Amino acid sequence: xxxxxxxxxxxxxxxxxxxxxxxxxxxxxxxxxxxxxxxxxxxxxxxxxxxxxxxxxxxxxxxxxxxxxxxxxxxxxxxxxxxxxxxxxxxxxxxxxxxxxxxxxxxxxxxxxxxxxxxxxxxxxxxxxxxxxxxxxxxxxxxxxxxxxxxxxxxxxxxxxxxxxxxxxxxxxxxxxxxxxxxxxxxxxxxxxxxxxxxxxxxxxxxxxxxxxxxxxxxxxxxxxxxxxxxxxxxxxxxxxxxxxxxxxxx
Amino acid sequence: xxxxxxxxxxxxxxxxxxxxxxxxxxxxxxxxxxxxxxxxxxxxxxxxxxxxxxxxxxxxxxxxxxxxxxxxxxxxxxxxxxxxxxxxxxxxxxxxxxxxxxxxxxxxxxxxxxxxxxxxxxxxxxxxxxxxxxxxxxxxxxxxxxxxxxxxxxxxxxxxxxxxxxxxxxxxxxxxxxxxxxxxxxxxxxxxxxxxxxxxxxxxxxxxxxxxxxxxxxxxxxxxxxxxxxxxxxxxxxxxxxxxxxxxxxxxxxxxxxxxxxxxxxxxxxxxxxxxxxxxxxxxxxxxxxxxxxxxxxxxxxxxxxxxxxx
Numbered sequence: 001x002x003x004x005x006x007x008x009x010x011x012x013x014x015x016x017x018x019x020x021x022x023x024x025x026x027x028x029x030x031x032x033x034x035x036x037x038x039x040x041x042x043x044x045x046x047x048x049x050x051x052x053x054x055x056x057x058x059x060x061x062x063x064x065x066x067x068x069x070x071x072x073x074x075x076x077x078x079x080x081x082x083x084x085x086x087x088x089x090x091x092x093x094x095x096x097x098x099x100x101x102x103x104x105x106x107x108x109x110x111x112x113x114x115x116x117x118x119x120x121x122x123x124x125x126x127x128x129x130x131x132x133x134x135x136x137x138x139x140x141x142x143x144x145x146x147x148x149x150x151x152x153x154x155x156x157x158x159x160x161x162x163x164x165x166x167x168x169x170x171x172x173x174x175x176x177x178x179x180x181x182x183x184x185x186x187x188x189x190x191x192x193x194x195x196x197x198x199x200x201x202x203x204x205x206x207x208x209x210x211x212x213x214x215x216x217x218x219x220x221x222x223x224x225x226x227x228x229x230x231x232x233x234x235x236x237x238x239x240x241x242x243x244x245x246x247x248x249x250x251x
Numbered sequence: 252x253x254x255x256x257x258x259x260x261x262x263x264x265x266x267x268x269x270x271x272x273x274x275x276x277x278x279x280x281x282x283x284x285x286x287x288x289x290x291x292x293x294x295x296x297x298x299x300x301x302x303x304x305x306x307x308x309x310x311x312x313x314x315x316x317x318x319x320x321x322x323x324x325x326x327x328x329x330x331x332x333x334x335x336x337x338x339x340x341x342x343x344x345x346x347x348x349x350x351x352x353x354x355x356x357x358x359x360x361x362x363x364x365x366x367x368x369x370x371x372x373x374x375x376x377x378x379x380x381x382x383x384x385x386x387x388x389x390x391x392x393x394x395x396x397x398x399x400x401x402x403x404x405x406x407x408x409x410x411x412x413x414x415x416x417x418x419x420x421x422x423x424x425x426x427x428x429x430x431x432x433x434x435x436x437x438x439x440x441x442x443x444x445x446x447x448x449x450x451x452x453x454x455x456x457x458x459x460x461x462x463x464x465x466x467x468x469x470x471x472x473x474x475x476x477x478x479x480x481x482x483x484x485x486x487x488x489x490x491x492x493x494x495x496x497x498x499x500x501x502x503x504x505x506x507x508x509x510x511x512x513x514x515x516x517x518x519x520x521x522x523x524x525x526x527x528x529x530x531x532x533x534x535x536x537x538x539x540x541x542x543x544x545x546x547x548x549x550x551x552x553x554x555x556x557x558x559x560x561x562x
Contacts, residue, residue: 016516017381026385095353096362123380125365130321130353139429140321142350145491156432161346162445162500163261164492167432168320180498181491216362220375220388228523231544237557240529243545248527250449250506251473251562 001153001172002057003046004111005080006102007039009064009071010122023221035071038117040078040185041178045147046115047079048183054149057081059109063101065090069201076196077188083201084109086209095123097213099131104209106136111173113155118143118177129177139170143179252280252373254339256305257328257355258287259347260295262317267446268343270302270407275400276341277304277408278370284309285414286331288324290317301410308416309335315426318434319347322427325354330424332359337395339373344399345445356397363397364389368404382497383520402445403503403524437492439477444495447476449506450525452495453488454480454518456511456532456551460488465555466510472562478502480512496521511551514539531555 011017011026012034018027035043049055060075062068063086072083086101093101106114114136119126133140141147141157145165148156159166160179188196206213234240244251254276259266269285276283283304287296288311296310311327340355342348344366356363367376368386375390376398444450451470453463463477470477478495479488495502497517503524510531512518519542522528529545530537531554540546547554 011381017384019385026381094362096357096360099357121382124378124382125363126349127353127356127363127365130350131357134325134354134357139427140350140354142321143346159346160491161434162492163434164437165435167435169430169432171428216391216393217364218390218392220390222380222385222387225379225383225386225523228528228542229544231528231540231542231546233540233546233548236547236549237554237561240545240547241558241561244506244527244529248506248544250527 001055001112002059002109003049003055003113003115004059004061004106004109005039005042005046005075006061006114006116006128007043007071007075008036008117008120009033009062009068010036010120013037013121019222019224023223025219025222033067035074036117036120038119038121038178038180041180041182042115042117043075043078043080044183044185045178047186049149050079055113059084059111061086061102061105063093063098063206064088072201073196074188076199077193078186080199082199085201085203086206087203088206093213094216095125095127095131096216097211098128099135100211101206101209102128102132103135104211113172114175116175116177118179129175133175136173136175139174141168141170141174142177144176145179145181147176147182252338253282253284253336254280254341255335255337256283256285257340257342257348257351258285258299259343259345260287260289260292260299262289262292263294265295265298266343266345266347267407268345268402269299271402271405272341272343272400273302273304273408274405275367275370276339279339279373282306286328287311288316288327290314296416300414300416301412302414303409303412305412305414308414310416310418311421312418313421318431319351320427320429320431321351321354322429324351325358326427327421327424328355329358330421331419339396339398341398341400343402345402348399352397352399359395359397361393361395361397362391363399364391365399366401367398368401382517383523384516401501403501437490441470442474442476444476444478444500444502447502447504449473449475449508450478450495450502450504451475451508451510452478452480452512453483453510454512455482455486457483457488463489465552468559469555469562472559475508480515480518482515509539509543510555512539513537514542
């Protein structure tokens with residue numbers, strides 16, 4: 001079986017983001033970038049499946065500027081076999097466009113399994129996997145916290161839903177999006193990082209894919225969130241109860 | 252302008268997220284219909300009929316649609332839309348809506364706008380990005396707007412109406428081969444986190460799962476839901492679905508009580524729409540105090556029994 005894992009380069013989750021003065025977005029100059037944490041979980045899941053003999057090839061795909069090669073290398077160091085970079089000039093692409101690009105790659109590579117994070121921690125859209133499954137007309141299993149491949153090659157996926165844990169059975173090919181508790185991504189070892197440098201990354205220009213990329217959502221401005229009023233410290237339980245009862249009137 | 256609401260329900264009852272979505276829709280236009288897809292859903296329909304703001308409810312009641320399999324719901328919605336025109340299609344941004352809505356948008360070749368928190372006008376909306384650390388004001392250039400709505404940002408609609416229900420049949424619409432294995436429902440006598448008026452949550456400071464019993468008595472007295480930080484969930488103190496935060500449940504109760512929670516950014520992102528936040532932590536430098544209306548620096552193991560007794 002072949003797996004395609006899609007990874008996005010985003011501002012590292014430990015970085016405190018700053019909104020640009022002109023409100024056009026958030027500051028990305030000289031900011032540490034990393035692989036989207038949910039995509040790391042996707043890579044880890046594919047690597048685990050390769051280790052258990054279910055998958056024999058893992059392709060790491062990213063869409064972005066040249067710098068996204070680093071993100072692909074991270075995936076290769078974790079255990080991916082080869083990479084594909086769909087090169088853009090670094091512009092923000094709507095998830096629908098991203099879905100259309102991945103579809104083209106997928107139709108060329110014919111993976112049995114496409115795994116990606118449930119959302120990117122920059123735009124928080126939570127759409128790409130669902131869009132892709134719809135464009136490819138295949139099953140989707142989103143927000144996965146457990147993936148089990150059955151002997152008939154169908155897959156049981158346990159999904160984290162609001163009311164608990166839902167399990168569905170899907171058939172291949174399918175799109176799986178990963179939730180936090182699916183696994184703990186490994187750190188790439190130094191020898192594996194060195195080995196990853198020898199692995200092949202194919203680069204294609206997005207303009208050569210004959211997809212019409214259009215912007216359907218315009219960002220008018222980006223602002224800081226409203227801040228909360230500063231609170232007060234209380235000295236003991238009695239004054240806490242008094243404040244909650246008589247000032248806030250919430251108990 | 253006409254808006255369609257995709258109803259979240261479990262055939263027995265309507266999820267509160269739907270009522271918040273109706274309120275959001277009422278800020279866009281006054282022509283709002285709702286579409287419910289399910290099987291043996293009479294009691295959910297009886298509930299939904301009472302919703303204010305709705306013009307009409309369409310009901311697809313068909314065997315095979317008892318569970319919210321995204322492929323099935325999407326196929327039926329698409330067939331429904333062949334004979335019904337809407338300018339806006341809204342779903343709650345619960346796991347139900349997040350799973351389903353992008354499929355509808357994709358079939359219509361529209362770019363969905365996710366998780367809106369406010370409505371500026373019929374095509375301009377605000378939504379959180381970077382875990383709520385920034386708010387983007389965005390404008391849809393698509394003819395049909397497909398939106399998911401953050402339920403905690405809109406009050407539920409009133410329930411004093413009696414809306415007309417029309418049953419629609421789609422016998423030939425495909426039911427997909429995805430099979431529903433089951434739902435391991437989190438059972439609790441307490442209110443649901445996402446709709447509770449009061450929530451009490453514990454963090455890493457609780458030290459172990461047993462100590463969450465210290466919160467139970469207080470939760471009982473306050474009629475509160477119980478939650479936890481990601482640190483407490485990752486440490487295995489309590490089940491996954493207790494997790495409050497950007498990567499867990501987004502909550503907005505009248506009162507949120509944070510006990511032994513330091514206040515990581517992703518936790519704050521999930522609670523900052525609460526009306527009041529009270530926190531108890533022994534570390535006076537804990538970031539949670541910067542976001543709290545009331546803070547108490549104390550050892551929670553001494554304070555919790557006292558709090559329970561005095562409430």
